[in-house]
Amino acid sequence: MPHLHPVVVHFPIALLSAAIILDASGVFLKNPVAIRSGWWIFLAGSVTLAITVGTGLWAETAVVIPPAAKDVFGAHEQIAFVASAIFSVLLLWRIGSRTAIPPANRMVFLGLYLVGVVLLWMGGLYGGELVYQHAVGVQGLMH
Numbered sequence: 001m002p003h004l005h006p007v008v009v010h011f012p013i014a015l016l017s018a019a020i021i022l023d024a025s026g027v028f029l030k031n032p033v034a035i036r037s038g039w040w041i042f043l044a045g046s047v048t049l050a051i052t053v054g055t056g057l058w059a060e061t062a063v064v065i066p067p068a069a070k071d072v073f074g075a076h077e078q079i080a081f082v083a084s085a086i087f088s089v090l091l092l093w094r095i096g097s098r099t100a101i102p103p104a105n106r107m108v109f110l111g112l113y114l115v116g117v118v119l120l121w122m123g124g125l126y127g128g129e130l131v132y133q134h135a136v137g138v139q140g141l142m143h
Contacts, residue, residue, distance in 0.1 A: 008051050012046075014045075023110070042091075094109075
């Protein structure tokens, strides 16, 4: 079961990337339907991000990380924790604003949101490097 991480990891990246597009377009175009849709996708992305971090921590106990991949793994993990912290703050902030984009600090909110999404992409790049260049979690080919 520790191999669930590769199954779930794509959901928060896709959902939170789509959510920021909806939310930003909703703010700039003054479209409440886009913001409401963005909220639900943001919520799903935040939940799947928590699941992804949990499965990543679980996977860490079941894979061998070669010495050459230690720095890449460290960067992957640190980026995931920072992104998770950002999205946790944004989730609580948005709940406190009754699921709306906070009107007084929209640009700060959207800026943090963008930083979080970019960090998710960077974490995905490092995760891909772990698998495709260092074969972390990959079993050998059977002949």
